[in-house]
Amino acid sequence: MMEQLLATKAEARSLSFYYGDFQALKGISMPVHERQVTALIGPSGCGKSTFLRCFNRMHDLYPGNRYDGQIILQPDNTDLLARSIDPIDVRMRIGMVFQKPNPFPKTVFENVAYGLRVRGERSRRAVEEKVEQALHDAALWDEVKERLHQPAYNLSGGQQQRLCIARALATDPELLLFDEPTSALDPIATASIEELMHDLKKRVTILIVTHNMQQAARVSDFTAYMYLGELVEFGVTDELFIKPQKKQTEDYITGRFG
Amino acid sequence: MANEHASKQYDLDLGAIRTRVLQMGGLVESQIRRAIDGLASGDLAALEQVIDDDHRVNAMEVALDGDTSHLIVRRQPAASDLRMIFAIAKTVTDLERIGDEAQKMARMAKAIHERGAAPLPPAVDVRHAAEAAIAMLRRSLDAFARLDCEAAQGVIRDDAGLDAEFRAILRQLITFMMEDPRTISTALEIVWIAKAIERIGDHAKNMAEYVIYIVRGTDVRHTRSPQPGA
Numbered sequence: 001m002m003e004q005l006l007a008t009k010a011e012a013r014s015l016s017f018y019y020g021d022f023q024a025l026k027g028i029s030m031p032v033h034e035r036q037v038t039a040l041i042g043p044s045g046c047g048k049s050t051f052l053r054c055f056n057r058m059h060d061l062y063p064g065n066r067y068d069g070q071i072i073l074q075p076d077n078t079d080l081l082a083r084s085i086d087p088i089d090v091r092m093r094i095g096m097v098f099q100k101p102n103p104f105p106k107t108v109f110e111n112v113a114y115g116l117r118v119r120g121e122r123s124r125r126a127v128e129e130k131v132e133q134a135l136h137d138a139a140l141w142d143e144v145k146e147r148l149h150q151p152a153y154n155l156s157g158g159q160q161q162r163l164c165i166a167r168a169l170a171t172d173p174e175l176l177l178f179d180e181p182t183s184a185l186d187p188i189a190t191a192s193i194e195e196l197m198h199d200l201k202k203r204v205t206i207l208i209v210t211h212n213m214q215q216a217a218r219v220s221d222f223t224a225y226m227y228l229g230e231l232v233e234f235g236v237t238d239e240l241f242i243k244p245q246k247k248q249t250e251d252y253i254t255g256r257f258g
Numbered sequence: 259m260a261n262e263h264a265s266k267q268y269d270l271d272l273g274a275i276r277t278r279v280l281q282m283g284g285l286v287e288s289q290i291r292r293a294i295d296g297l298a299s300g301d302l303a304a305l306e307q308v309i310d311d312d313h314r315v316n317a318m319e320v321a322l323d324g325d326t327s328h329l330i331v332r333r334q335p336a337a338s339d340l341r342m343i344f345a346i347a348k349t350v351t352d353l354e355r356i357g358d359e360a361q362k363m364a365r366m367a368k369a370i371h372e373r374g375a376a377p378l379p380p381a382v383d384v385r386h387a388a389e390a391a392i393a394m395l396r397r398s399l400d401a402f403a404r405l406d407c408e409a410a411q412g413v414i415r416d417d418a419g420l421d422a423e424f425r426a427i428l429r430q431l432i433t434f435m436m437e438d439p440r441t442i443s444t445a446l447e448i449v450w451i452a453k454a455i456e457r458i459g460d461h462a463k464n465m466a467e468y469v470i471y472i473v474r475g476t477d478v479r480h481t482r483s484p485q486p487g488a
Contacts, residue, residue: 213336217336241340242336242341242475243337243475244337249337250338251261253336253337254335254336254337254338255263255265255333256261256262256263256264
């Protein structure tokens with residue numbers, strides 16, 4: 001019932017993906033609801049990260065990779081995987097945050113300003129405003145406002161990850177991809193990132209890969225369980241964790257042998 | 259729930275908790291039986307023992323609550339494990355209440371016999387109702403042990419019969435009291451006993467409903483009749 005009321009931000013349609021001869025994704029179809037957090041869970045090698053990376057065409061970087069099917073981005077009904085679509089344009093609309101914080105070897109300020117400059121923002125005032133706003137949105141401003149021009153590497157791991165989130169937010173993405181964003185962080189830093197996701201989803205749609213099932217249960221509205229490149233089950237998170245429809249999902253989330 | 263957890267210790271812990279729930283069920287069943295036997299026999303020492311032994315039921319409740327909260331903290335159970343542990347926590351509460359009802363029955367039976375009053379004829383019907391309640395309790399425990407929805411549904415259906423028996427006993431007792439006011443004290447005590455038995459049936463029914471929740475993930479409480487199949 002909840003599902004029907006929500007707008008769809010993106011939708012995978014019969015999406016398959018091949019690393020050369022190896023088929024890593026097998027005909028995945030599922031929606032990503034607007035301004036909701038959708039979690040992708042499953043054992044290592046199930047294809048969840050591969051799936052996530054399709055959304056910003058990261059696989060284009062390597063030859064021999066092949067997509068089949070579509071990922072439709074709304075509201076303009078664009079197929080992200082269409083040959084006519086430039087992956088750079090896709091990444092303008094879709095931000096990504098990785099497992100390990102990967103700030104650029106620049107200052108705190110320049111890290112966040114980077115995307116704006118790439119887009120040709122020349123006004124110094126506009127850049128400053130957007131950087132400050134993005135740092136506020138990433139719940140980092142108060143901690144870094146006195147050292148905006150120090151190297152980003154001086155920040156703690158949790159701060160670096162929030163800086164990467166600020167960097168992604170600065171360009172106003174419509175969809176944010178998180179690839180295990182807290183697996184390198186301690187519990188407090190993890191909690192602050194999770195809290196941040198909760199605030200961010202008021203404005204932006206989030207798709208997150210996580211190995212931590214409790215994290216999926218905590219942060220997401222919808223959960224997809226993947227296994228061996230297939231989507232086994234997609235549903236409302238609370239329902240999936242209390243009463244999954246598929247035995248495979250049940251075995252995975254209860255920690256049983258498959 | 260056919261497969262084992264990757265963690266053997268998880269299986270052992272969960273298995274141990276389930277076994278203790280069944281042991282607690284066995285204890286409260288014997289409490290009811292001894293109370294109703296004491297009503298028939300007038301064995302005051304036996305009735306005293308039932309009243310005393312309620313603390314054993316209470317101690318099991320406290321221990322099981324501790325075990326379930328430890329398991330939740332350590333394992334963060336999900337899906338059928340979550341439903342199981344949630345149902346166990348609620349089952350334990352119902353079992354403890356059944357223990358209280360058995361203690362209440364023993365108190366009333368003791369009061370009747372201490373006064374030296376001859377039990378009224380409806381005592382026979384009370385015994386019959388008690389047997390029915392014990393059967394419901396036993397079947398709900400079996401349904402829990404085997405995760406058997408059919409058996410659980412049988413218990414839920416049988417509760418209406420026990421409620422009807424209670425009302426019949428009440429009508430009879432009212433007749434006795436109207437005919438001979440000297441029977442009022444004893445009749446009132448038998449009303450309390452019958453009411454306790456009727457409540458035991460309600461608790462057994464609750465436990466059966468939890469079994470359906472564990473197996474199917476559907477909450478059949480406060481519905482007219484459980485939906486067959488799933």
